[in-house]
Amino acid sequence: xxxxxxxxQAAFLLFFLFLFVQTEAKGNDExxxxxxFFLDFDPLIFSTTILSAHAVAKAFYLSVTMIAATxxxxxxxCGWVCPLGTLNNLVASLKTRRSRPFGRDWYRLKYLILIFxxxxxxxxxxxxxxxxxxxxxxxxxxxSVYPLFNYGTRAFFDGVYNSDVKGLVRxxxxxxxxxxxxxxxxxxxxxxxxxxxxxxxxxILGLNLIEKRFWCRYLCPxxxxxxILSRSSLLKRSVSEGCNSCGVCATVCQGNAMPDxxxxxxxxxxxxCWNCDDICPQKAVGFGFVRRKTAGMDLGxxxxxxxxxxxxxxxxxxxxxxxxxxxxxxxxxVRPPGSLSEKEFLKRCVKCGECMKVCITNGLQPALxxxxxxxxxxxxxxxxxxxxxxxxxxxxxxCPTGAIKRLSLEEKAxxxxxxxxxxxxxxxxxAHARPCIVCEEVCPTPxxxxxxxxxxxxxxxxxxxxxxxxxxxxxxxxxCGICEAKCPVIDxxxxxxxxxxxxxxxxxxxxxx
Amino acid sequence: xGTVPYDCLTRTAGCIIGKxxxxxxxxxxxxxxxxxxxxxxxxxxxxAASGIGxxxxxxxxxxxxxxxxxxxxxLVVAHGTSPARITRAALDAVGGMKRFVSRGDIVVVKPxxxxxxxxxxxxxxxxxxVATVVALCYEAGAKKVKLFDRPVNDPRRSYVQSGIPEAVxxxxxxxxxxxDRKFREMKIGGEAIKSWPLYADIFEAxxxxxxxxxxxxxxxxxxxxxxxxxxxxxxxxxxxxxxxDESLADLTLVIKPTLTVLDAVRILTANGPQGGDLTDVKxxxxxxxxxxxxxxxxxxxxxxxxxxxxLGYVRIADKRGLGTMDLGKLKIRKINL
Numbered sequence: 001x002x003x004x005x006x007x008x009q010a011a012f013l014l015f016f017l018f019l020f021v022q023t024e025a026k027g028n029d030e031x032x033x034x035x036x037f038f039l040d041f042d043p044l045i046f047s048t049t050i051l052s053a054h055a056v057a058k059a060f061y062l063s064v065t066m067i068a069a070t071x072x073x074x075x076x077x078c079g080w081v082c083p084l085g086t087l088n089n090l091v092a093s094l095k096t097r098r099s100r101p102f103g104r105d106w107y108r109l110k111y112l113i114l115i116f117x118x119x120x121x122x123x124x125x126x127x128x129x130x131x132x133x134x135x136x137x138x139x140x141x142x143x144s145v146y147p148l149f150n151y152g153t154r155a156f157f158d159g160v161y162n163s164d165v166k167g168l169v170r171x172x173x174x175x176x177x178x179x180x181x182x183x184x185x186x187x188x189x190x191x192x193x194x195x196x197x198x199x200x201x202x203x204i205l206g207l208n209l210i211e212k213r214f215w216c217r218y219l220c221p222x223x224x225x226x227x228i229l230s231r232s233s234l235l236k237r238s239v240s241e242g243c244n245s246c247g248v249c250a251t252v253c254q255g256n257a258m259p260d261x262x263x264x265x266x267x268x269x270x271x272x273c274w275n276c277d278d279i280c281p282q283k284a285v286g287f288g289f290v291r292r293k294t295a296g297m298d299l300g301x302x303x304x305x306x307x308x309x310x311x312x313x314x315x316x317x318x319x320x321x322x323x324x325x326x327x328x329x330x331x332x333x334v335r336p337p338g339s340l341s342e343k344e345f346l347k348r349c350v351k352c353g354e355c356m357k358v359c360i361t362n363g364l365q366p367a368l369x370x371x372x373x374x375x376x377x378x379x380x381x382x383x384x385x386x387x388x389x390x391x392x393x394x395x396x397x398x399c400p401t402g403a404i405k406r407l408s409l410e411e412k413a414x415x416x417x418x419x420x421x422x423x424x425x426x427x428x429x430x431a432h433a434r435p436c437i438v439c440e441e442v443c444p445t446p447x448x449x450x451x452x453x454x455x456x457x458x459x460x461x462x463x464x465x466x467x468x469x470x471x472x473x474x475x476x477x478x479x480c481g482i483c484e485a486k487c488p489v490i491d492x493x494x495x496x497x498x499x500x501x502x503x504x505x506x507x508x509x510x511x512x513x
Numbered sequence: 514x515g516t517v518p519y520d521c522l523t524r525t526a527g528c529i530i531g532k533x534x535x536x537x538x539x540x541x542x543x544x545x546x547x548x549x550x551x552x553x554x555x556x557x558x559x560x561a562a563s564g565i566g567x568x569x570x571x572x573x574x575x576x577x578x579x580x581x582x583x584x585x586x587x588l589v590v591a592h593g594t595s596p597a598r599i600t601r602a603a604l605d606a607v608g609g610m611k612r613f614v615s616r617g618d619i620v621v622v623k624p625x626x627x628x629x630x631x632x633x634x635x636x637x638x639x640x641x642x643v644a645t646v647v648a649l650c651y652e653a654g655a656k657k658v659k660l661f662d663r664p665v666n667d668p669r670r671s672y673v674q675s676g677i678p679e680a681v682x683x684x685x686x687x688x689x690x691x692x693d694r695k696f697r698e699m700k701i702g703g704e705a706i707k708s709w710p711l712y713a714d715i716f717e718a719x720x721x722x723x724x725x726x727x728x729x730x731x732x733x734x735x736x737x738x739x740x741x742x743x744x745x746x747x748x749x750x751x752x753x754x755x756x757x758d759e760s761l762a763d764l765t766l767v768i769k770p771t772l773t774v775l776d777a778v779r780i781l782t783a784n785g786p787q788g789g790d791l792t793d794v795k796x797x798x799x800x801x802x803x804x805x806x807x808x809x810x811x812x813x814x815x816x817x818x819x820x821x822x823x824l825g826y827v828r829i830a831d832k833r834g835l836g837t838m839d840l841g842k843l844k845i846r847k848i849n850l
Binding site: 025026027028158161186360361389390391392428434435436437438440441442444445446447448452468486488490 | 629665666667668669670671672673674690694730731732749751752754755756757784786787788789790793
């Protein structure tokens with residue numbers, strides 16, 4: 001059974017990675033298979049989004065199949081499917097020394113986390129993405145692991161290429177071109193907080209060295225969600241008379257479900273890995289479909305109430321800051337086109353980072369505190385990193401929860417994400433008597449939002465120079481930021497976009513209309 | 514590179530052609546780069562028009578019919594509803610692609626595919642024109658035809674939406690994204706730019722064919738052949754706008770295309786160089802073919818109701834002897850299909 005499980009796990013992990021790599025622009029308007037497919041099956045995000053936003057993207061009804069599967073088969077998802085679980089397995093296999101599992105009651109922690117998240121989402125705060133394993137995995141891969149992989153691979157092959165060793169270069173270059181075509185991204189991605197998010201991810205994997213599947217056992221809120229469901233699972237483990245209580249099963253149990261305690265084992269912690277069955281020297285362990293009542297789960301009433309209250313208190317605690325004040329806008333909080341109004345956006349965004357992964361210019365970056373604490377790792381456009389491509393709608397196509405609406409090309413052309421303004425103190429034709437029209441040239445609106453006024457300026461010698469000075473037509477500007485991205489004043493551009501005027505907001509407006 | 518194997522033709526057609534050209538006031542450099550193939554009737558018409566018909570014994574004209582008229586033509590302007598047919602006809606009229614591309618050549622074809630726009634928006638070169646040129650290169654025996662551009666918008670979208678990769682796929686041409694490693698610092702020694710990282714492929718190719726599209730541009734007034742070479746510039750090329758006209762003329766010091774095909778099937782008359790509004794697009798159903806980029810850009814200006822001298826970079830290049838701006842000095846042949 002172990003081998004069958006490993007093959008299944010590997011297949012799902014590879015499928016996940018395949019979808020991940022495929023979540024990239026190819027030049028067409030439509031994307032093939034975004035990695036959100038996995039999130040569509042995530043019943044935890046499904047539930048918290050219903051609680052927080054009272055609405056959910058249609059695709060999420062797929063997660064009902066996962067609920068049904070768990071009711072039938074227990075936490076098979078954790079043991080057989082979850083790509084983060086599989087990675088945890090892989091890292092845990094590096095651990096050679098067996099250590100005693102953590103305190104018996106630590107498993108409760110993940111249920112308390114789940115209760116916290118559900119309570120806060122009931123009060124419209126969507127924090128689940130921070131800890132949901134699929135969201136966490138996609139985010140960590142997008143922001144940290146994949147950029148690292150790309151950078152390292154490119155650096156390696158560039159190094160060989162520059163070494164000028166003839167035969168070696170030929171081999172390495174053909175390998176490189178194959179890798180470029182298959183698994184590397186089109187261009188090297190760069191993300192803010194790559195290190196921060198990467199360290200968190202490494203820490204989660206590293207915990208396996210303290211105890212295998214530490215994350216799955218003690219922290220994972222999706223595991224907890226499925227654990228609760230699995231208590232009514234029809235697939236149950238049974239131990240026959242033959243058991244001589246040798247206890248070897250407890251050493252191989254992935255979920256720390258205490259299989260050696262026979263009927264008193266913790267069913268909700270079982271990952272259905274079949275290890276206990278495989279290893280039992282007496283062949284006393286079996287799995288089968290039975291209707292039998294299982295013992296209740298005791299999390300401790302006080303603990304449950306405490307975590308519920310924490311989840312409730314967290315909402316006003318986090319929100320009582322200037323970001324909740326009407327008409328207080330953060331100029332750098334330029335959201336992707338199609339984003340809902342900020343409140344509705346935050347109710348839905350699960351910080352999975354797919355929009356950032358797919359962003360064609362690498363302009364979408366994870367927020368830190370630009371949108372308050374609850375907006376951490378939500379996407380914002382940093383035009384210096386990359387502008388919003390006029391005819392691209394990919395971020396809305398991959399967003400699993402509809403925080404970013406899917407726009408048609410016509411809608412996209414009408415959607416303002418901010419407005420550009422000119423810094424005359426730095427702009428060449430205004431301040432330095434030099435011609436430049438780059439912002440106007442690249443402005444993508446059919447009638448250009450940036451227009452030029454002929455002007456005659458004087459240089460130091462008093463000589464008259466004809467220049468064209470750019471102006472922004474605020475009615476036409478959609479805030480895509482290509483002007484900022486391409487401005488020749490490269491360090492602090494002479495034209496830049498801020499969020500004011502964004503279509504999605506009633507308050508953050510400039511023009512009287 | 515940049516030279517064309519016409520020496521033999523010039524020699525065989527010998528003194529007669531030399532005379533014709535001189536009477537037309539064409540300078541020697543242009544003569545050197547001309548090539549030809551027209552049918553007998555067209556030749557006679559041409560010869561009569563240029564007043565040299567009498568100098569040729571009528572019975573001998575067939576001897577020259579692959580060389581005469583084309584040797585005597587600086588620009589061919591072909592007009593007609595099918596982009597493929599006018600491109601082919603224009604190439605035939607300058608002597609056929611065989612004049613420019615030899616068997617086994619590696620040819621770089623440089624279209625404009627710098628913008629995330631569709632062909633009907635006239636921001637990128639017409640894919641049918643490009644595909645026809647590519648097909649002609651292979652027919653002439655080219656070993657490999659490579660196409661690339663360094664787009665302003667996302668390269669993937671610019672390439673795909675331009676329709677060019679799809680159009681040339683059937684001929685086996687290589688459409689490649691530019692590779693950062695291949696930009697090499699090149700000495701230019703120009704007025705505005707002394708040196709610049711340029712794409713190595715254009716210096717390694719045997720032949721280069723420039724296929725720009727004619728468009729409005731707010732600083733250059735118009736962008737056509739000479740400005741299309743911004744697509745092989747690496748580095749922070751946006752800064753050349755500070756001295757755009759000089760910089761474009763400087764580029765022609767080192768980039769010497771074998772042939773230029775100006776796409777004016779659709780021209781963009783405003784909001785260039787990327788447009789987006791179909792009312793700014795004008796259908797001219799025209800291509801202009803020639804060797805002298807300055808001459809082509811000078812002629813191209815007339816398509817917009819301007820003169821070559823309205824374009825700073827054309828004026829500068831003409832003054833520096835990099836090409837001919839004065840259309841009166843050029844032999845221009847018009848074909849209507």
